[in-house]
Amino acid sequence: MVALSEAQLADPVALTRALVDIESVSGDEKTITDVIVAALDGHAHLDVQRDGNVVVARTRLGRDTRLALAGHTDTVPLHDNFPSHTDGDIMYGCGTCDMKSGTAIALHLAHTLTDPVYDLTYVFYDCEEIESERNGLGRLARTRPDWLAADFAFLLEPSHGEVEAGCQGTMRVEVRTHGKRAHSARSWLGDNAIHRAADILQRLRDYEARTVDIDGCRYREGLNAVRISGGVAGNVIPDACAVEVNFRIAPDRSIDDAKRHVAEVFDGFDLTVTDAAPAASPGLSAPHAREFLAAVGRDPVAKLGWTDVARFATLGIPAVNFGPGDPNLAHTKDEHVSCARIIECADTLRDYLTGAGR
Incomplete structure (x- = not known):
């Protein structure tokens, strides 16, 4: 040593x-x-x-x-x-x-x-x-x-x-889409879960993050995709896709507040909070x-x-x-x-x- x-x-x-x-x-x-x-x-x-x-x-x-x-x-x-x-x-x-x-x-x-x-x-x-x-x-x-x-x-x-x-607090959320598998040569028989994730990404592109002033300190929130997973093989229409999203949280939000906010942003999607630490x-x-x-x-x-x-x-x-x-x-x-x-x-x-x- x-x-x-x-x-x-x-x-x-x-x-x-x-x-x-x-x-x-x-x-x-x-x-x-x-x-x-x-x-x-x-x-x-x-x-x-x-x-x-x-x-x-x-x-x-x-x-x-x-x-x-x-x-x-x-x-x-x-x-x-x-x-x-x-x-x-x-x-x-x-x-x-x-x-x-x-x-x-x-x-x-x-x-x-x-x-x-x-x-x-x-x-x-x-x-x-x-x-x-x-x-x-x-x-x-x-x-x-x-x-x-x-x-x-x-x-x-x-x-x-x-x-x-x-x-800041931090939260990771997995937002999932579901579809139906099919041969890519007959794609119309399936439902492409990766394509369905486009709406998730569009919501993130349109998202306007807050800037919050607390005791003279300016905290900027952020909601961003950090990972996407999906796909089965090069000739298969995928039936599942997951977008991992990271939410950086200002100190005026609790973890419960942050969960509710993320659920509102991704209303209609299946999501799971995988990790969270308070601000x-x-x-x-x-x-x-x-x-x-x-x-x-x-x-x-x-x-x-x-x-x-x-x-x-x-x-x-x-x-x-x-x-x-x-x-x-x-x-x-x-x-x-x-x-x-x-x-x-x-x-x-x-x-x-x-x-x-x-």
Whole structure:
């Protein structure tokens, strides 16, 4: 097992590079989890616990307030972008943006921050990039919510150094058509289910997505076909077709509201909701959100995507997204992060957690 050096733990840029160079595609996080546990064990100021490939490290300093910092350890599959390399200020590699640079900041602070003004909980979790039922933070929220208890949380997802508030919800729906098989030479004897899907696609083309302003943050919804499946053989009129549709949901809709809306859009079709995760409201009325925004000195923006702030919100814990990566680079082949941005975000969080400058 690779061991992190004191020099790496003391430098969030070097630590990002070290974590990126540990392969940890979703479902294969044991090695990186072992490395994190080894780096945190033995710290007098931390109580370290592990559940599968989730690590929680907590201070017990008797402070009145507890804040959480969370980051996932997995990445999407490699795409000729491993290991990392650096060109000037830019570090390239799978996970540099989403989200090992943010996770490295949390690990760096856990190692170096021994006397914060708040009690702190650091959470490092697996399986964020795949189906929600495998998400390590979600599992902990169901089985050990006491481990996550906090007054406020920072999710170090890529936000380009901005405070991204809340998140969109997401829903996947399978919309199906049915027909009748026939030989393609005598197509009039059948009913082509793929042709019937044209109405589904037309409804999507005509769909006008809402833009919703909540607490000064603009959330844009989206309803899009992401996959079509159907067909039997090259000489058979198909009797079934399915269009997978992804609905990105603004925080003013619940999952039940979203289900009703999708059912209205595809009225007359057979459909099934296959996956859903709720949105999270901005939570900017929370005192720590207001204080942190003042510390950052910039207005918040909406998180256009789903993140685990929604899981914290379900537990009654207000949370924001704040990390060095550019979210537009997440999951791309040339994924990269600015080393200067890593340092800037680490310094901003350190100053806030230690009360510097107040």
